[in-house]
Amino acid sequence: MSQAADAVAAWLAELAEQRRLSPHTISNYRRDLDKLLSAAGEMPLAELHGQQIRRFIGQMHAQGLGGRSLARTLSAWRGFFAWLGRHGAVPANPCEGVRSPKSPKLLPKALSVDEVNRLLEPFADDDPLLAARDTAMFELFYSSGLRLAELAALDRDALDSILHEGEVRVLGKRSKARIVPVGRMAQRALAAWAEVRDQLAGADEVALFVGQRGRRISHRVIEDRLAKRAVQLGLPRHVHPHMLRHSFASHVLQSSGDLRAVQEMLGHASIASTQVYTHLDFQHLARTYDAAHPRAKRKP
Structure with a gap:
């Protein structure tokens, strides 16, 4: 190893031990740094400068x-070079002042309330x-x-607060804990799952949600099961777990208008991350206006 x-x-x-970043984040960082080492080739990291970093970024953009x-x-890359600098391994951070190309800002894709209701209706499966x-x-x-990651990491002991207090405590990014309300329909579904969970879970398994082998369910299985259910119901788009999170945020904001509360429930460190849902809210208002107002024949 070099x-x-x-x-x-x-x-x-x-990063994993001291900042407790998730394995998914660590894996992303590793891939990003592999790109840096590949681009640098035989050149020592201490000899890289800003112009070369710009060239590497430009090549990847192309x-x-x-x-x-x-x-x-x-x-x-910037974080890695900052760490190298603190250890005296590089004279300066070559990434400082380097910016990535801008890309169009895409709004999160959310399901409509009707689509969510269809997705969450009682569903006949081969295995109850x-x-x-x-x-x-x-x-x-x-x-x-x-x-x-928050849902997959829940343990069985979370059921007590979910079923009796109507809330769930989760560990978000950077191991930041938050308590989030749980609605009546979710409580009902979790109570039904609690009655049969032990038929699927291993005797010593503490996870709330388990796979067919009785161990904590994997992220991939959750994603696949949700996508499969959406296809079987004929929903006109690929549905993934984060889409349900986006749908939750946009629907709560449409009903309440309370951006700060949505920020806290999502666990966003900055309200700027939550403000994107105000655009989703305006889209909802615009559609309602176009459908209902007699003089709403606006251009797209």
């Missing part, structure tokens, strides 16, 4: 990487245990706006 690769491994280990992906990559589990998972996604 000296640069050793440094990458050491930085990622520190290969089809979008602005958001490049911004994430550049952020990983899996149907009960899936319904509980998807109801909880939409009820509380959880991230995929």
